[in-house]
Amino acid sequence: MGSVVSCLFGWNPIDRAALGVLGAGQRLAKQCSVEHVVVIVGGASETSVADASKFADVVHVAEHPLLASYHSETTLTALTQIGRSLKPQAVLLGNEIYCQELVPRLAHRLGGTPGGDALSLNAEEGSVVITRTVYGGKALAAIALRRSPAVVWVRSRAQELPQPMSQNAEVKRWPLDLEPCSKVKLIDRHVEVQEASRLEDARVIVSGGRGLGGPEPFTHLQALASAIGGQMAASRAACDAGWVPPGWQVGQTGKKVSPQLYLAVAISGASQHIMGIADAKTIVAINTDPDAPIFQHCQFGLVGDYRQVVGPLRDKLVELLA
């Protein structure tokens, strides 16, 4: 009897991302007719454990003083111990950078197959099949992961929410045997964004691109964003140029966002950028070029120079929202 393991971290709350992992894990477990097992690595709060237990058959809390926060080697060792013992068909993680780092290594240690950025997961003929965008969003692939277990990080916020089970899961403590790692030492963890302002969770995003030409126009975009309670983002070109922090980057190699409103200013809309905003509900673009690819992906567009548009647009929005 196997299982599908959804892996969460105790240092994160059970937020939309975690619920997405639980939803994907629950559905896959049902398809495979196996137990949905949730593993919470690190010191989980009582609320987190209670929340997770609504959506699982078993919840394992794997606490250890060395797992108070993420450490590449120690966290991997912990997950390996758990994985080797549970022998699951699949292990699912979210799309945090830490998860992306863990997946290939964990898959290798468990003798399984790694997979990433899964939009959907299905059990077909004994294999887990994931779908994901490839070639910078130009194509969509369905890939079977033949060697069990499939170890996959999922596009967590794009996953449907889990359904409450008829009864809450049994909660168990998982004893871990860990030793401090002397080869990799965390010296400082620098936090730029607070949990509340994560781009992935933003409802409204205002984003600027190469067409802005420098860091200064972003201050005008910021004023516009503030007027509508939005958060700031940028295309890769703007981040690479150093105009704005790398954490603002949206796209294939940046954040994947799913806001109600994504306002793209002076962004041409290369497929790599579109990949990051595929889950946005409404995309609005302002661009000087009516043939810019971004207009093929947005609901509303305004052809114009941001220099003449952004200021008056902000004033108008303030007036309308007053």
Next chain:
Amino acid sequence: MNILVCLKQILDPELPVRDFRIDSAGRDADRRGAGLVMNIFCANALETALQFREKHGGKITAIAFGSASAEEMLRKALALRVDTAVLVKHEFAHRPNPLAVARVLAASARKLGDFDLVLTGRESGDWGDGQTGGLLAEELGRPCLSFVDGIKADPSQPTDVQIRRQTDEGSDAIEASVPLVLTITNNEHNVPRIAKTRDVMQAFKQPLTQWSLSDLGLDESSLADELSSTEIIELTIPTKQTKCEFITGDSLDERIEGLAKRIVAVVQS
């Protein structure tokens, strides 16, 4: 320090959507007629290695596992003054997955000698698996840190490096002992440099080691377990296009007002 930089040649990501085709087998992009380039994160990794060598000395070996066309990319690496370039050449019927690639790269690394740092790009701009670095670390039995955007060394601690890696919330500063595998991401400090014309000319005369799988004691059957662990079931080009409503109006002010009203409707929904 000795640095191994793993490079991958990919279909040019700048290829317009309208020119993107899927091959006749329906399992990969059609490379015919399309430009091939060094994967951008690999170029960032190479730039990181070059900057590290400028400050701290050492040697850089560039390696690629791929088809004969990858030689062009390695010549470019030679033009950027890497010390050695190695091409492990094999024409597969289907694209090898990261598990297979990592095994070949690990066998190559062992044959080449001891490396303090093995760098890969964080992911590739084609299939974007983002797994090769982590798998390579496991094959070599070394720690791995990914999304690294800065490496420094302190001469007083010759076996340690100071690493900055990006996280979802910001960044981690890490001190780690070599040997290590690092996957490199982009930031404003590792934008790839352009080779000097003279070095480009020179690069074509420089030696470039070419190996086949058998030089590494491998062949397709010894990689069968890895190669068969994934299967592309389907590859399609999404056709979904949204009809954009261009805001109209006699004046720019009118159009801005029209846009503002629609934005307010979305924000308040």
